[in-house]
Amino acid sequence: MKRRDLLKTMCAAGGVSLVGGRLGAEERPPTAPLADRVGVLVDTTKCLGCRMCEFACATANDLPQPEASIDRSVERQTSPTQWTVVNRYETAKGPVTAKRQCMHCLQPACASACLTKAMYKEPEGPVRWRESKCMGCRFCMVSCPFDAPKFQYDSPVPKIQKCVMCWERLEQGERPACVANCPAGALQFGRRSELLDEGRRRIALEPEKYVHHIYGEREVGGTSWLYLASVPFEQLGFPADVGETPFPVYTREFLYGVPLVLTLAPPLLLALSRASRARQIAEGEEEEER
Amino acid sequence: MTMHLVDGGRPRFGPELRRFGTFLLGELKPRGRLLTPFNVITSAIVLLGGVLLVIRFAKGLGSITNLSQDVPWGLWIGFDVITGVAFAGGAYVVTFMVYILGQEKYHPIVRVTVLNGFLAYVFYAGALLLDLGRPWNVINPIIGNSFGVSSVLFLVAWHFMLYMMAEFIEFSPAVAEWLGWRRVRRVLKALTLGAVIFGITLSLLHQSGLGALYLMAKGKVHPLWYSEFIPILFVVSSVFAGLSMVIFEGSITHKVFHHRVGQRLRATHDDILRGLARICAGAMFVYLFLQLIVFVHGQRWTYLGTGWGAWYLLEIVGFVGVPAALFLSGFRKGRLPVIRAAAVLTLLGIVLNRLNVSVIGFKWYMAERYVPTWMEIVVTLAVISAEIWVFRWVVNRMPVLSFAEVDRTGEGERRVDIVAA
Numbered sequence: 001m002k003r004r005d006l007l008k009t010m011c012a013a014g015g016v017s018l019v020g021g022r023l024g025a026e027e028r029p030p031t032a033p034l035a036d037r038v039g040v041l042v043d044t045t046k047c048l049g050c051r052m053c054e055f056a057c058a059t060a061n062d063l064p065q066p067e068a069s070i071d072r073s074v075e076r077q078t079s080p081t082q083w084t085v086v087n088r089y090e091t092a093k094g095p096v097t098a099k100r101q102c103m104h105c106l107q108p109a110c111a112s113a114c115l116t117k118a119m120y121k122e123p124e125g126p127v128r129w130r131e132s133k134c135m136g137c138r139f140c141m142v143s144c145p146f147d148a149p150k151f152q153y154d155s156p157v158p159k160i161q162k163c164v165m166c167w168e169r170l171e172q173g174e175r176p177a178c179v180a181n182c183p184a185g186a187l188q189f190g191r192r193s194e195l196l197d198e199g200r201r202r203i204a205l206e207p208e209k210y211v212h213h214i215y216g217e218r219e220v221g222g223t224s225w226l227y228l229a230s231v232p233f234e235q236l237g238f239p240a241d242v243g244e245t246p247f248p249v250y251t252r253e254f255l256y257g258v259p260l261v262l263t264l265a266p267p268l269l270l271a272l273s274r275a276s277r278a279r280q281i282a283e284g285e286e287e288e289e290r
Numbered sequence: 291m292t293m294h295l296v297d298g299g300r301p302r303f304g305p306e307l308r309r310f311g312t313f314l315l316g317e318l319k320p321r322g323r324l325l326t327p328f329n330v331i332t333s334a335i336v337l338l339g340g341v342l343l344v345i346r347f348a349k350g351l352g353s354i355t356n357l358s359q360d361v362p363w364g365l366w367i368g369f370d371v372i373t374g375v376a377f378a379g380g381a382y383v384v385t386f387m388v389y390i391l392g393q394e395k396y397h398p399i400v401r402v403t404v405l406n407g408f409l410a411y412v413f414y415a416g417a418l419l420l421d422l423g424r425p426w427n428v429i430n431p432i433i434g435n436s437f438g439v440s441s442v443l444f445l446v447a448w449h450f451m452l453y454m455m456a457e458f459i460e461f462s463p464a465v466a467e468w469l470g471w472r473r474v475r476r477v478l479k480a481l482t483l484g485a486v487i488f489g490i491t492l493s494l495l496h497q498s499g500l501g502a503l504y505l506m507a508k509g510k511v512h513p514l515w516y517s518e519f520i521p522i523l524f525v526v527s528s529v530f531a532g533l534s535m536v537i538f539e540g541s542i543t544h545k546v547f548h549h550r551v552g553q554r555l556r557a558t559h560d561d562i563l564r565g566l567a568r569i570c571a572g573a574m575f576v577y578l579f580l581q582l583i584v585f586v587h588g589q590r591w592t593y594l595g596t597g598w599g600a601w602y603l604l605e606i607v608g609f610v611g612v613p614a615a616l617f618l619s620g621f622r623k624g625r626l627p628v629i630r631a632a633a634v635l636t637l638l639g640i641v642l643n644r645l646n647v648s649v650i651g652f653k654w655y656m657a658e659r660y661v662p663t664w665m666e667i668v669v670t671l672a673v674i675s676a677e678i679w680v681f682r683w684v685v686n687r688m689p690v691l692s693f694a695e696v697d698r699t700g701e702g703e704r705r706v707d708i709v710a711a
Binding site: 077079109111112113114115116117118132133134135136137138139141142143145147150151152153154155156157158239241242243247248250251253254255258261262265266269270272273276277279280 | 347348349350351352353355357358359360362363386389390391392394418421422423424425427428430431436437438440441442443444445447483486487488490491494495498499502503504505506507508509510518521
């Protein structure tokens with residue numbers, strides 16, 4: 001309980017979170033326990049749909065400011081120049097607004113798909129893209145269950161763009177820009193295990209208000225961004241069919257098979273070729289004897 | 291032309307080098323008429339393709355392609371790379387039959403098949419570079435500063451590279467013969483079996499690897515094409531895809547380069563095609579059976595009533611089942627036209643299958659479909675044209691379709707060696 005209290009205090013104090021010290025390169029544990037990674041809890045019942053997070057995101061990440069007036073009836077997608085979008089959904093319980101961005105999976109498909117480790121899961125949680133390594137193959141985009149990575153198709157020096165959980169701000173001990181600028185308190189930054197506790201607490205306190213499901217707790221093996229809602233998540237545009245298996249698992253069996261084939265096939269082939277050649281020679285000698 | 295670099299202790303490098311230079315220059319010149327319809331059309335395509343590529347590298351991929359945030363891989367990956375590599379599978383199958391199983395009957399087509407495979411990898415896998423957003427970083431996974439070992443694409447990239455080397459070694463004796471380097475040839479020839487064994491292993495892995503790329507696209511590839519068995523299905527289908535390409539390409543080569551075809555190949559060509567037809571039919575029945583098991587286990591019948599189901603049945607029945615039956619009947623009755631028709635149908639079926647996984651059935655639920663631009667198609671045609679040019683250049687100069695005599699001595703040497711050992 002102590003740590004959670006501390007976290008709350010820190011967050012309330014305006015961004016000087018305990019994360020600051022922990023994110024320093026020297027102190028970073030080689031592999032942080034999965035539950036202890038940082039993340040954000042999004043309570044869509046609190047979201048006003050004001051889009052302040054969109055503007056804060058653009059400012060913090062040097063992106064063009066989003067358009068001030070938008071057509072709310074269209075479901076917008078994130079883009080290379082807009083890493084987060086707030087959409088409004090008409091549901092059985094009235095209109096609900098929800099912010100979307102990269103989910104920062106605990107076991108990201110994009111990072112395991114990346115052959116240069118340009119997509120990279122920081123042990124602390126954020127999934128980042130590293131410019132100097134990426135070759136622009138876009139396999140991360142093919143693999144991501146949430147279609148988070150976006151590619152600059154209009155640039156000769158294209159980048160993969162997506163939410164990086166304001167990695168640089170985290171390193172300076174600040175919260176992500178969207179969290180820090182949410183006027184409704186719909187976003188909460190902290191350790192994932194504590195965010196889950198908080199989510200469960202809210203559901204337990206108001207079981208009528210929430211669906212009893214924290215999206216991201218188990219989806220694709222767990223994500224760093226967690227969502228609470230008053231309606232089933234399919235109604236908010238969340239993919240319902242992603243399953244609970246971490247996506248890298250889908251290629252793991254194949255990759256396990258590779259060393260087997262690579263080491264066992266050559267000797268088998270060699271043996272086979274020796275055997276067939278011995279037979280050929282024997283046949284040749286028989287013919288000669290005749 | 292033989293190189294004697296050292297003669298009686300005195301190096302005679304100068305004149306030999308000069309003679310070698312003149313030889314190379316002479317060989318580089320085109321042969322035959324230049325202004326043929328084929329040359330004119332392909333030149334126009336290659337030129338246009340070149341212009342388009344300049345635009346593509348100056349302004350980004352979006353300038354000439356219809357790729358989008360939703361469809362990051364289009365025609366260049368789905369057709370050029372994924373389908374092209376399946377078509378190039380003939381090389382590993384034929385080298386397996388000849389060097390591993392010792393089926394000498396197929397020896398006369400080894401070189402042309404390996405050459406085709408090698409060029410297919412250079413050009414079609416090379417087309418991957420055109421699709422890369424940041425191609426200057428392509429060496430990153432090779433030089434070891436960032437090994438993404440958990441990536442299937444990492445495996446595919448490495449295997450492409452290593453397999454190109456293996457195929458070049460397999461083909462290199464022909465180059466040495468062309469240059470008249472006998473001693474070099476003997477060394478290279480000794481490497482063949484090793485390269486073949488390595489090459490088959492690599493092929494099994496990256497042919498399946500191309501399918502494994504889509505394992506993480508679960509939910510994006512239509513359920514009729516998505517399964518855990520994509521890698522296995524890709525390997526098995528690469529066997530008859532590759533051999534059908536050998537039949538198709540062999541039939542054309544046999545006519546176009548008739549003057550270059552050696553006696554042995556001329557005498558056995560039809561027999562070889564019949565043999566390949568039988569193997570194709572066998573591999574296709576295995577594939578169909580595997581597809582059936584996947585279909586039943588995946589409980590896919592619910593999809594059969596939809597338009598996608600009809601499309602799936604067309605692929606499986608129309609372009610695998612039918613050509614398999616044609617191959618079998620063509621083999622039984624010894625009718626080459628039937629075999630050739632079957633090969634063409636099979637190749638179309640492979641195009642369908644690979645595109646259904648990678649492009650057509652990818653994000654099948656989306657209202658807006660990806661359709662390649664004419665520019666993407668032109669670049670693809672330019673890559674194919676350039677490959678055919680190089681193929682023609684090599685076949686017209688090196689002993690590709692006729693190497694029986696040389697090889698028999700080579701075999702003789704090998705046999706003597708083995709008996710002595």
